[in-house]
Amino acid sequence: MIRLEELHGQTAIVGSGIAGLMAALELAPQPVVLITREGLGQECSSAWAQGGIAAALGADDSPAQHLADTLRAGDSLCDETIASGILSEAHEAIAVLERYGVRFDRTVDGVFSFGREAAHSRRRILHFGGDRTGSEITSALKRAARQCPSITCLTGVEARRLITTNGRVTGIHLQKKNHAQVLGTAQVIMATGGCGGLFETSTNPSGNFGQGIMMAARAGAALRDMEFMQFHPSALDTSQTPLPLISEAVRGEGAILIDQTGRRFMAHVPGAELASRDVVARAVHLVISEGGRAFLDAREALGSGFAQRFSGIHALCAAIGIDPAHEAIPIRPAAHYHMGGIAVDKDGQSTLPGLWAIGECAATGLHGANRLASNSLLEAVVMGRRAARDVVGRKMRTLPTAPKAELLLESDPGSVRPVVSEYLGVVRDEMGLNCSISKLLPLIEANGRGSDPALVALAIAVFANLRCESRGGHFRSDFPGPASRSQSNLMTLAEILAHAGSVCQDPILRTA
Template sequence: MIRLEGLHDRIAIIGGGIAGLVAALELAPQPVVLITRAGLGQECSSAWAQGGIAAALGADDDPARHLADTLRAGDGLCDATVASGILSEAAEAIAVLERYGVRFDRAQDGTFALAREAAHSRRRILHVGGDRTGAEIMSALTRAVQHCPSITCLTGVEARRLVTADGCVAGVHLQAMGQAAVLRTAQVIMATGGCGGLFDASTNPSGNFGQGLAMAVRAGAALRDMEFVQFHPTALATDQAPLALISEAVRGEGAALIDQKGKRFMLHIANAELAPRDVVARAVHQVIAGGGRVFLDARASLGAGFAKRFPGIQALCAAHGIDPARDPIPIRPAAHYHMGGIAVNQTGQSTLPRLWAIGECAATGLHGANRLASNSLLEAVVMARRAASDVAASTMRARAFVPNPAALPDPDLATVRPTMSQHLGVIRHGAGLRNAISNLLPLVQSCGPASDPALVALAIAVFAEQRRGSCGGHYRSDFPEPEISPRSNLMTLTEILSHAHSVNQEPQLRTA
């Protein structure tokens, strides 16, 4: 049974990753209910982050250089004002994490040990415990949350719907063990992570399909730039699900991409292995699509030093009989990060009154069409602090009593994954996108177990079908040229469904 006595009218934070935990801590001493379907720090992408957190703290670096790299990677779709603001708060964000117990790796002289990743012009990536950055940050934040008396954690409880009254958030529909209840609250911060679980090959927790996005758009919030899915080019090529990640930092330390013949196939591309992720992912995809295999070769660059520099990745490889000091690492692209999401302003407010969104489920404008490596953890901390400040300044009570609803069926992702993997992958085509829309629309309308995952998938497909040009993480083989003036797009549920219906009525689909 879900016990909510004494918890109504508190600020609700949905999601237990870095963004959600920082927001809860920054709201202290205001009472907060932190809702997560697993234990704190579990089943969240934050804990799996290997690369680190980007911050322009080096003597040869500054926020302006960081901004230039971010805008370049974002392929013309970043909001420069938003990006400049977030990146300029990097030093403060690092200080906040240290205050909550995070201990970043340091060089012998006591300065931060800074690493470089793809598309960064400087070494500006901070790590904790080598390649255990996400896990170590989550561990520190979890301890801080557990010792914070103003935070009540509802673990093992899943948020499934936002309840609204008079066009504003009024509560959260919660479920656990087949039972449902409504937490009455007029302030909700959505921090539910990404949607990589919609794909067969993903580095995200398998259950992450964008539940927060489905909740927000069903309640009336607008979504932004849903077509932009970043595929990490170097996931460990195994049969496991989700796929283990081989951090971009390995390439930052000089590892090369080679095919099955040992040939480096990216030398003709600017910056080679350190090109933006979308460029590298497409190059890897094309080798594999042509019947080849791709490997990450760190033998010359790191050799015997690999295990010390990347202990977590060393352990992952060893579990599959691979020694990176002697063996090239087999890799493949996998869905990794979603640049689109719930449209928010610079304080995290969505278009639905009393709903804020932070972290990967939100689209701030920082990442544009292609996220610059390690900017996501920085964004999560900065936006969590901004949202907490904004929420604290707008305290209000829920206005409506909502009876407990019936429980909804558990989400069915298996029905959606084949369509997403076939038609919404690294390379897309108009005919495939229209087929995806045709397949997904009935699932959304069925209101069955696949309805929520299908809704998020449909939104991605509709946004992708509308963008008839290639930009960042969205590449169409039928429109391969870059858009002259790419624009950020927003759509509500009504607009998404309307476009899906219009596509579904086109002659080629009626006769298919």
């Protein structure tokens, strides 16, 4: 497989999206092992991000206003202290990205060209090439990582388990093809992205089913707010997997949402097309569930200028025979971003000593119940830097001899996707959640190829089952309103399994 002897005792980063790359670069000159199951920066949502990165840098803006918008979108579940700290570092984060070679769009006067997206009260979204922001940032950080002598990249290698000794991280179980080994390390930064691949309809890489969350949970780390999945309202309605995304920035430039009759169905909603994503996604879902179709109409707002403003999206539309200058774009909601994940503090530390988590696999408290558009790339940069600083300040512990690694079955979410898609989508209810739990728990217990994906899906179902209200990205038709009091939830795998077991003892489910 690979020769790990000389890498034992180095800090390990799992994942090579923006968060992972940033952490690796900021750790320099401390040696670090960057582990990715594909090529560097490949099969990660970071590179696909069209919308941009939110930063309150305009003359009419401030971190305080950005925070107010974030708290409003997060529907009372954001950690205000954490959110304020992350957003206040936006200026420094953008400066760091520019030092690594990122070139954001600017006006003819040389100042930043800001876009606007849903639930933002100001134009504060920075882009590259209109809709290629994530790709540009990822490419710049990849170039820097390849030139950094302190970073060793292990590509085509999959992390499968965290090894612990006396409740602390002491290694990672790695696999490549038919070989398995353990890398000894007491410092792991998890940066594995989200879990959109659990859904049949998603904008995420289909292989991303929440591997980092699964590994952390199996090792004993607590999870937070797993029920909150953000469904993007405007995925391109095609048969592709995953679904291409039509960035919210298109609506920010004035495009409207219409149904098959031409009715503008968001006109009566506060914020209209730029209402929070959960509101827009449910509106689009309702149109489709009633037998209609939903479209994004940019003909009047952008017309012939669409191709220049959003060249990447124009190419996606052209591939299915749609010309946005003259035709409305067919859309549908799709699983897009997970607000929950591994519970971490302000520096990315989890509840498991030796494990940090950053990016989408982590739950910092910034996003609350509903992520404000384009805050995620900012969080990835800021938390990648914070975790690196925290790791640098800690001495690597003495490690026990690495155990022999047995080959684990390749994970396959195929058996899980139908359950997740039917019961854990845009609209949920108690019976559906109970059914999902009863179907997922046996998949975990079978310890087959669906076990790891089922574990992540079960966590979403259990958290959703316990939240008897509708809030942000979590909507229950049997509890359509918010509870008078609400808070974030924290659970370990043992607690999740215990609740699932009690649900499965329900006599109604046993006879169903």
